Amino acid sequence: MNVVPGKGNAMTAERKSPKSRLHVPHPPARPGDTPDFSYVKISPAGAVERPDVMARTRDIEDLATQLVRVLNDEHRTVGPWNPHLDVHDLQVGLRYMLTTRLLDDRMQRMQRQGRISFYMRCFGEEAVSVAQAMALRPDDMLFPHYRNQGLHIARGRSLVDLMCQCLSNTRDMCKGRQMPVFYHWRSGNIFSISGNLATQFPQAAGWAMAAAIKGEDRIASTWIGEGSTAEADYHYGMTFAAVYQAPVVLNVVNNQWAISTFQGFAGGERRDFAEGAHGYGFPGIRVDGNDFLAVYAVTQWAAERARRGGGPTLIEHVTYRAGPHSTSDDPSRYRPKDEYKLWPLGDPVERLKQHLIVLGEWSEDRHVVLAKELEAYVTDSWKESLAAGQMNEGPRLDRNSMFDDVFKELPEHLRKQREQLEHEGQEEDK
Amino acid sequence: MAQMNMIQALNSAMDAMLGRDPSVVLLGQDIGYFGGVFRVTDGLQRKYGEHRVLDAPIAEGGIVGAAIGMGVNGLRPVAEIQFADYVYPAFDQIVSELARLRYRSAGEFHAPVTVRMPTGGGIRGGQTHSQSPEGIFTHISGIKVVMPSNPYDAKGLLISAIEDDDPVVFFEPKRIYNGPFDGDPNKPAVPWNAHPKGEVPENYFKVPLCKAEIVRPGNDVTVIAYGTMVHVVEAAVRITGVDAEIIDVRTLVPLDVETLVESVRKTSRCVIVHEATRFSGFGAELSATVQEECFWYLEAPIQRVTGWDTPYPHAFEWEYFPGQKRIANALRAVMEAR
Numbered sequence: 001m002n003v004v005p006g007k008g009n010a011m012t013a014e015r016k017s018p019k020s021r022l023h024v025p026h027p028p029a030r031p032g033d034t035p036d037f038s039y040v041k042i043s044p045a046g047a048v049e050r051p052d053v054m055a056r057t058r059d060i061e062d063l064a065t066q067l068v069r070v071l072n073d074e075h076r077t078v079g080p081w082n083p084h085l086d087v088h089d090l091q092v093g094l095r096y097m098l099t100t101r102l103l104d105d106r107m108q109r110m111q112r113q114g115r116i117s118f119y120m121r122c123f124g125e126e127a128v129s130v131a132q133a134m135a136l137r138p139d140d141m142l143f144p145h146y147r148n149q150g151l152h153i154a155r156g157r158s159l160v161d162l163m164c165q166c167l168s169n170t171r172d173m174c175k176g177r178q179m180p181v182f183y184h185w186r187s188g189n190i191f192s193i194s195g196n197l198a199t200q201f202p203q204a205a206g207w208a209m210a211a212a213i214k215g216e217d218r219i220a221s222t223w224i225g226e227g228s229t230a231e232a233d234y235h236y237g238m239t240f241a242a243v244y245q246a247p248v249v250l251n252v253v254n255n256q257w258a259i260s261t262f263q264g265f266a267g268g269e270r271r272d273f274a275e276g277a278h279g280y281g282f283p284g285i286r287v288d289g290n291d292f293l294a295v296y297a298v299t300q301w302a303a304e305r306a307r308r309g310g311g312p313t314l315i316e317h318v319t320y321r322a323g324p325h326s327t328s329d330d331p332s333r334y335r336p337k338d339e340y341k342l343w344p345l346g347d348p349v350e351r352l353k354q355h356l357i358v359l360g361e362w363s364e365d366r367h368v369v370l371a372k373e374l375e376a377y378v379t380d381s382w383k384e385s386l387a388a389g390q391m392n393e394g395p396r397l398d399r400n401s402m403f404d405d406v407f408k409e410l411p412e413h414l415r416k417q418r419e420q421l422e423h424e425g426q427e428e429d430k
Numbered sequence: 431m432a433q434m435n436m437i438q439a440l441n442s443a444m445d446a447m448l449g450r451d452p453s454v455v456l457l458g459q460d461i462g463y464f465g466g467v468f469r470v471t472d473g474l475q476r477k478y479g480e481h482r483v484l485d486a487p488i489a490e491g492g493i494v495g496a497a498i499g500m501g502v503n504g505l506r507p508v509a510e511i512q513f514a515d516y517v518y519p520a521f522d523q524i525v526s527e528l529a530r531l532r533y534r535s536a537g538e539f540h541a542p543v544t545v546r547m548p549t550g551g552g553i554r555g556g557q558t559h560s561q562s563p564e565g566i567f568t569h570i571s572g573i574k575v576v577m578p579s580n581p582y583d584a585k586g587l588l589i590s591a592i593e594d595d596d597p598v599v600f601f602e603p604k605r606i607y608n609g610p611f612d613g614d615p616n617k618p619a620v621p622w623n624a625h626p627k628g629e630v631p632e633n634y635f636k637v638p639l640c641k642a643e644i645v646r647p648g649n650d651v652t653v654i655a656y657g658t659m660v661h662v663v664e665a666a667v668r669i670t671g672v673d674a675e676i677i678d679v680r681t682l683v684p685l686d687v688e689t690l691v692e693s694v695r696k697t698s699r700c701v702i703v704h705e706a707t708r709f710s711g712f713g714a715e716l717s718a719t720v721q722e723e724c725f726w727y728l729e730a731p732i733q734r735v736t737g738w739d740t741p742y743p744h745a746f747e748w749e750y751f752p753g754q755k756r757i758a759n760a761l762r763a764v765m766e767a768r
Contacts, residue, residue, distance in 0.1 A: 024480045030463070117554035117744070168745035176745025179556030195558025196516060197488060230487030232519060258488055260464030265487050334464050391745075402743045402750065413709065417738045424755055 025264030031332060035339040040318065041065070041272075042288075042344060045072035046079025050297075053305040057283045064274035064284035067318060070293035075354040083135075083297040087361045093134060093292055094356060097126040097349045099374050100150045103159055104323075106378050107166055107180075111327045115390060116166045118180045122147040124322030124340065127292040127348035128223070128253055130154045135299035136221055136249075141211075143191045143204035143222035146181055147253070147321075155188045159381035169389030169397070175404070176397045197228040201237025201250065208248035208306070209240070219306040221249040221299075226273055226316075227258020230266045238314070242280040245311035249302045250277075252314065253289065255321035260334040277314035289317030290348040293355075318345065399425065434630040435622040436607045439581035440470050440546075443588035444508060446634045448478045451506060454592060457484040457493055458510030458546075467512060468548060468607060490520035494545060498528055501541025508592055514549040514601060515561045528597045529572030544591045548604035549577070550658055550705055551737075552611065552751055556744035562657075562706035562737070567599045568683050568715065574639060575682040577601040579660040580610070580627030583680060586637025594639060603657035613662035613753040642686040644693070648675035651699035651764055654690060654716055656680060659703045659752070666757035672765060674701075682712055690716070691723040698729040699764045703757055708736035730767030733760040 028036035043066045051060045072078050085093075104121035111119040122129065129150025133142070142151050152162060164171035166180035173184060184192035191200065191207075204222030211218045224234060229252055241248050252273045256263050267273075274284030283305075287298045295317065302313035320343040324331050356362030389395040403410060403418045410418070434442060447454045456471060462485035465472030475483035486493050490511055497507035511517045517524070524545065532540040551560030568575050574596055578584040584602065591598035605611050609621045622628030645660060650672050655663045656679040667674045675693050679685070694700045700720050702713040713734040720732055735752045743750055 020481055022481055024484070172745070174744075177557060177741065177743045179554070179558065179744050182556070182558075195556070196518070227488045230489040230492065232489065232491050258459075259467065260460045261485060261488065265485060267487075328467070397745055399746050399749045402740055402746045403738070406740045414739055417708075420756075421738070421749060424759070425749075427755065 025262070025269050027262035027264065027335065029336050029339065030334065031336055033336055035336045035342045037342065037344050040344060041067065043067040043069060045069040046081075048079070048081065050080035050301070053301055054308060054310050057278065057281060060283055061278055064278065064286055064316070065272055067286050067288055068294050068298050069288040069291050070297060071291050071351055071355055075351065075358045077293060077355070081294060081297040083293055083300055085293065085296065087356070087359065089134065090352065090356055091361065093130055094349070094352050094362070095370065095374070096130040096150060096154045097292070097352065098371060099159075099377070100126045100130065100153045101349060102371070102374050102378050103149065103153070103162065106382060107163070108327065110382070116180050117391065118327055119166065120146055120181050120326045121323045122149055124343075124347065125253060125255055125289065125319045126150050127295050127352070128251070128289050128317045128319060131292045131295035132221065132251070132299045135296045136303055137218070139189060139218050140303070141189045141191065141204075141207050141218065141220045143200040143207070143220060144193055145197075145200065145223045145225060145228070145253075146193055146195070147225070148223050149181065149183070151190055152183060152185060152188070155185070155190065157185060157188060159378060160384050163381055163385035164388050167385055167388070167390055169385070170395045171385070171388040172397070175401055177402070198224055198231035198233035200224070201234050202240055204248050204250070205237045205240040205244070205246045205312075208246035209244050212244070212247055217307050219247040219249065219303055221251065223251045223253055225258055226252050226254040226263045226268060227261055227266045229273060229276070238277070238280045241312035242282050245309070247306035247309075248312045249299060249306060250312055250314045252316045253319060254316050255319050257321045257325070257331070257335065259325045259329060272316060274314055274316035282312045282314065284314040284316065286316045286318060288345050289319030290345040290351060292348055292352045320345070431629045432632050433623040433628055434581045434585070435609065435628065436578075436581045436584045436602065437468060437470050439585040439630045440588055440602065441472060441474065442630065442632065443585040443592070444471065444474060445477070447508075447589060447592045448474060448482055450634060453504060453506045454508065455482050455484065455500060455505050456508045456510065457486045457497060459486055459488055459493075459512050461485060461510050466510065468604065470602075471510070490516055490518075491523050494520040494523040494528065494543070497543045497545070498523065498531065498541040501543045502539055506542050506592060508544045508546060511545060511547040513559050514547040514563055515558045517547055517563065520545075524567070524573065524599070525570050529570050532596070533572060540595060541597060542595045544588070544598045544600055546588070546600045546602060548607070549601040550603045550605050551742050551747060552605040552615065552658070554744065554747060555742070557741040560742035560747075562704065564601050564682060565706055565710065565712040568712050572597070574598040574684065575601070576639060576680065577603065577657045577682065578680060579603065579606070579657050579678050580625065581622055581630050582627040583637050583643075585630050586635055587639065587680065589634060590636045590639045593636070598639075601657065605658045606661065610661040611658055612665035613751065614665070615748055637680075640681045640684045640686055642680055642689040643678045644675060644689065645678050646674065646676040648673040648697065650674060650697055651701060651761060652677060652690070652693040652697045653701045653703060653761070654679060655703040656682065657705070659705055662752070662754060663703050663757055666754040666761060669754060670758045670761045672761050674761065685719070687719055687723065690720060694720050694724040695727045698727050700724070700728070701733045701735060701757070701760050701764055703735045703752060705737050705752060707739045708734060709739050711736055730764045733764045735760045
């Protein structure tokens, strides 16, 4: 038996209350506890200065520790970060966020009914994807993670396309090869989602390097959860973006929870994720991720900086994962059930709605009408999607297609295997 | 003895080891407070404290790298990779470090690390939750590779793996966590308590590494398999009525060549089955070994039954999976060959 000599090691530690010096991060509240978000530092709305987009990193380091907010408690815009969006854009933003939420709710229910195998909602985080897609140019390239469905919605993708992917049916963009939500959209400039975490970070840096090499003014943007910043790929992406001053907007969506792992386990206990950028030599901005206008404004700032040759920016979106990690997760096992109700930055849809109401450009009635319209859109889209096939009924993709795209051209050994599968299928039909 | 499914058996193995050896520590994502996404480590942090069962950041390379450091400093770490599909960020730490540490330091350093990971498909996991990468690891010199096919072996082999002073990569076929699966997805799930190997001693016991098991004795053909495929092979043998000798490899490296060779010399025919892709898969190694040792005894070419050489497709899981029919075809082919 191996025993480590000396005091304070794992061996001599008492159960439950270890005496060793090893620090183990603890979330402030577990199931049954009162939620406690006192660790979330919140600046007053409008309090953070907006520097010139080409400012030196050293001069703007406080952007990483404050919290950029535009909407105040009275739902009005305040301060220098106000992007001064016109009413139409605000209403469109609200529509996209609500569409995203209603799509998510429907697909979650369809998973529960066994119609799709899996789903991941972005409940509570809708502002991140929607505001950012709107602040970036349509030809900017997006490298999403798996909770960015709002990017597709805000770039005008039909719900049928997304639903058919989740159904792995005959209209599935992935041809049945990927689990639900791992979308891609070449013509919409949205990259293919991997199930593996953080891989998109260096890829986005590389895409942006290529844009710079080619002399284009397109930029890239990418997203990662705060938990995945522990992966090496995150640090590769940060390093390459910094070394080559790549025109890329790097986003850490800090939704506090990575399945059961709270943000302290990714290094969030003693510093803000945005601060991490300073070690690499580029700016970090910490933003209220549930404030549509603030997210829009910081994205616009970072995008302009990148386009003008100022290099990368890291944006930390402070938000909360209001739902389970996925349909396979049960958060009541590891966090208080009512935590989201007490999240101090509220709900992104509700906050933009209230802002429009304060402006006199929206009302509860109009909201109900919009929700009804979008529900009908979701329902119609789902019906249309089902007609293209379901997991266990209706039309199916040609099973031989599973051998396509392994390589550009089918090699001999795969042709033989396809023949063997065809033979198995014929036996079945007999 | 108790009735256990594979999850409970693995949990019981780690419980036994944490209890008897204070140098054993577990680390991995979501394994502590939450008890693991498949519940394999449920309750162990509560019982042994959070310095013995550590929640880890999402960093597979970090988990294995830290486990190596702990191992060098006298602990006996059991690292969990949440899905085998996510082991690749840790690949360098496993291949270049863990596997070679003893060799490159001429025996002065070693790290007795066990790396556990759920593996295999049939759970609608698509290309990122279904892979069987065991063949990649069997190609590396310096690590042992284990894959149990039932709760009894899962517990006994995991205890052996943890106690082993060499690094072990321990694959857990997740399709059979809750019950043996015969390859027919339309049949209702069968729990482990209806299976003799669902009977598992509650206390410490070992199943030796490097020892294959004859699951079904027979005379006409030797079928070599491991993990989930052992159960699919049993079903395929039943439907074909062939008197097959089924061997569960259990430890892929170091391989129990003797048991395989003895069987094939008796039956003169051999079918090799695994769920992983075919090309350069572990089946190729098995086939080469059997050919080298049994060439003059063989009555027919050795057959391999495997997943196709494509990524695991979400929509065509059962067309991809080497099910009863594909195995039965191979059994018939090898029996008909002259």
